[in-house]
Amino acid sequence: MSHPIACPALRSRITDADSAAALIRPGETIATSGFTGSGYPKAVPQALARRMADRNAGEGPFRVNLWTGASTGPELDGALAAVDGIDQRLPYSSDPVAREKINRGEINYLDMHLSQVAPMAWEGVLGPLDTAIIEVTGIREDGALIPSSSVGNNKSWLDQARRVILEVNRWQNPAIEGMHDIYYGTRLPPDRVPIPLVRPDQRIGTPYFACDPDKIVAIVETDAPDRNLPFAAPDDTALAIAGHIIEFLTHEVARGRLPAALLPIQSGVGNIANAVLSGLIDAPFEPMTAFTEVIQDGMIDLLDAGKLRMASATAFSLSPHVAEKLNREMESYRDRMILRPQEMSNHPELVRRLGCIAMNGLIEADIYGNVNSTLVMGSRIQNGIGGSGDFARNAYVSIFMTPSTAKGGKISAIVPQVSHVDHIMQDVQVIVTEQGLADLRGLSPRQRAKVVIDRCAHPDYRALLEDYLLRAQSGSYGLHAASLPGEALSWHQRFMETGTMQQG
């Protein structure tokens, strides 16, 4: 394919970003491609932001509801947030500008399970969808769309939107064609049927999106790289966490509770998750597979090393230089990767069936193993729950990991009670910090508390936690999971007042 837009009928819709953005009206709901910095539209949202800025200076507020796959790049979330152009945002965001506005109460942010976005949109409870803006790699002669570096909810947005704007990004290597697996078998109940996937490397759909050509109102050509953030190089903390996890998995294999090649791995977003993947290079498990949400640098390393046979996900989430490399060498990677709609990559049915080993980051955990992944001090959103709930509840083993402290030791990641819960104790089977690993399977809350404090807490906070637990065990209303409501969140209060959880 020499020209990325091979369909003659659609070539007439080619226009510039400003003209495309001019089609969008204030108050609309727009849904875009984009998942953790890959495959999001790069030109039209910026043009829209310019319109918003102009109009906000003149006629009055121009805001839209913004639906995506997950987080996107600064040219989308950042640009629209900067001009106060977002009213409602779903289902996930990690953009610093948008985060600030959300935490000032200026954006209505719906933090959703990523597997549930498309089904809920189909159900009709999120309201009608006006405009979809979708980045693709190309358009085939028959009008089929070649997906880009993320799939996200694109299939559903293309189906549901009243009108569609496409961005055809020449930066994406055309050799990506064939990597995607777009499943068109979803329905609303009572017409849902089993999803026929039984292995991570199985294809159950087609490599293309279909889109009614009459809905395509504009096509904009771009040539811009995905803007991913670099990962931090693994430090001693990350290496220690990786070491504990590998030791645990090795032990599980030895006990016959996991196959020698493990079960499909899922790895969350963030630096620690990426470091653990890199650590698996030296582990004895092979050939591994991944059934996960995003493919990070660490997974590319594992593929390169031949430790990982294949990876199934919905998007790439790579450092800029790894994204460049992958894009350059797409041909050699294409057959070892499958990108699917996030409804499939994160589907509880599939996660449970395949028996994923889930490894996700956390903000804080409490002594009973309840996990907060989203709200710092119970109120300030960091990113969102993302797919962590889809995986943690349905995984074969659900592992959460974190450094034992944050902010230079001023915050303990292990607290008497989490200030917000994303993952209830039933969904948290293993907690790992650089201090050690707590295997909580089969333990009652009382037993869990002891193990979490002993294995995971930082020494600076261990005695404080023990002291709390001891007092709770005499002053608590019940002793199933002893707690002191008057004190349980005092560490957070202290941090808010004094800047540290340490006692003065």
Next chain:
Amino acid sequence: MSHPIACPALRSRITDADSAAALIRPGETIATSGFTGSGYPKAVPQALARRMADRNAGEGPFRVNLWTGASTGPELDGALAAVDGIDQRLPYSSDPVAREKINRGEINYLDMHLSQVAPMAWEGVLGPLDTAIIEVTGIREDGALIPSSSVGNNKSWLDQARRVILEVNRWQNPAIEGMHDIYYGTRLPPDRVPIPLVRPDQRIGTPYFACDPDKIVAIVETDAPDRNLPFAAPDDTALAIAGHIIEFLTHEVARGRLPAALLPIQSGVGNIANAVLSGLIDAPFEPMTAFTEVIQDGMIDLLDAGKLRMASATAFSLSPHVAEKLNREMESYRDRMILRPQEMSNHPELVRRLGCIAMNGLIEADIYGNVNSTLVMGSRIQNGIGGSGDFARNAYVSIFMTPSTAKGGKISAIVPQVSHVDHIMQDVQVIVTEQGLADLRGLSPRQRAKVVIDRCAHPDYRALLEDYLLRAQSGSYGLHAASLPGEALSWHQRFMETGTMQQG
């Protein structure tokens, strides 16, 4: 079948309860049948309790780990707890004697998602299983076991136990034969395959349990009714809640978001849930189906009225007089009910596929719609999470309901922050009290708080909640979900200190 034990080879194993109980040793893990007061063994556990009492008086502690389907009856949970015979208990309990011991810290209680019990036992993380004690209705000539009034985890216990004790209960009407659907297609990953069920009335297994006859070490004959608890007659509060739910569902049908016969309903345990079912008799939806965990009185009423076409569950949970009636008229009900393993009745794959309408009770909800179903004042277990997480996260619509106050108004069921979380806000779409219904779908936390307070809180607590929210919105660390950690749990603390959440 005249004699319930038609298999000649097995007749020789018939013995009395004391001899059977004598086979069990201290420290064993025993797994029994039983699910919400139906189908639990009634003789051997009492004999075991007598042995324990004797021995506790003499040689020293005789305790076992007790695994079941869910709660059982006083002859099992109650009897063993009364003699301090339970070390570890899973996955659910509602017995008052056992509850007291758990809340004194004397029993290690593992409160588990009911769909995950069998898979986790297979996975091997709960440890080995010594003795299964299973009530059945009869034994066929070929040795196949006819299940009783609950299925629970019986299939897995029979497969996994080293030895099996059967109780054959003549009280159960033999006409129950054929009602059950025992699916033998489960595997551990990587060998799991799609579960072929696409309609609540579909059969995918066999009506019988298989059991290696060599493992059957004793068979005890009993003739004792299931001991269910009566439901409270619906009061004005329950009727008001039912009214709000029916209005909501009617509205959803009118908007085309639900079919006229609804989607399969799931109804939780407890009085309110039962009252809502009874309320559905006068609602315009028919013919309904149920894909649920337990069949309560209200469902029998719906079946009798012809409003409910069929019900799929894992057990009965009936008032004594309704249980008698059902047992008497079993023949006429049999073809409109299917009892399945709880792994199937509660399976996330099936709940999501079928699109259940989940309706569960709660202890408290907070202004953002996080729900506590289990721990009074954050520490004292009431029952357990049961199947509520299996259904709430995967439902088409997830409804939680409660009176707006408890303990004669001294406790508000709507609080600034729940003292424990079982259902995160993402999994709570609708909250209903007698005051009104809050439809939280598509709302951000800030929007949710307003609706929850306005619609659901009791007038005595509404101003206090508004005041908290207002202050939180200026003093909070972030404004995504404003909260004041120093005060968020103060209502619970006040109740513990003064006996009421009302301010003095």
